Amino acid sequence: QVQLVESGGGMVQAGGSLKLSCAASDRAFSPRQMAWFRQAPGKEREFVAAIKLTSRHTYYQDSVKGRFTVSTDNTKNTVYLQMNSLKPEDTAVYYCAAGNPILSSTTMELGYRYWGQGTQVTVSS
16 A cells, blocks of 8 residues: 655744655555645645646646645655745645546545645744
8 A cells, every 4th residue: 555655844934935745655656646735723625736747737726826836756756845935824734645636636635545644834923
């Protein structure tokens, strides 16, 4: 069973930056797409960003466009989320996901079979 391991979370002041990483335990693992979701206290988990590992085409939630950047390394089994100009409303547990979603499920949890345990991001005002 492939495991996804997130790292890089922490606490930062508003306006600051953090970079999250997500590595797959199996280097031979080759999903078509990897994504980041987040869940704030008392809210449902929501899509943040995704990247196709072959074309490197990216998708973003409107509220993070221009501030967050999703990328992958050459091995294509690690995905990153560079988060700049962080706001208190970005506070959440961030989850890495991987799978082979069809286009219509790119932003939906059901499109991804593999999930990490999550990493906490806290942005103070």
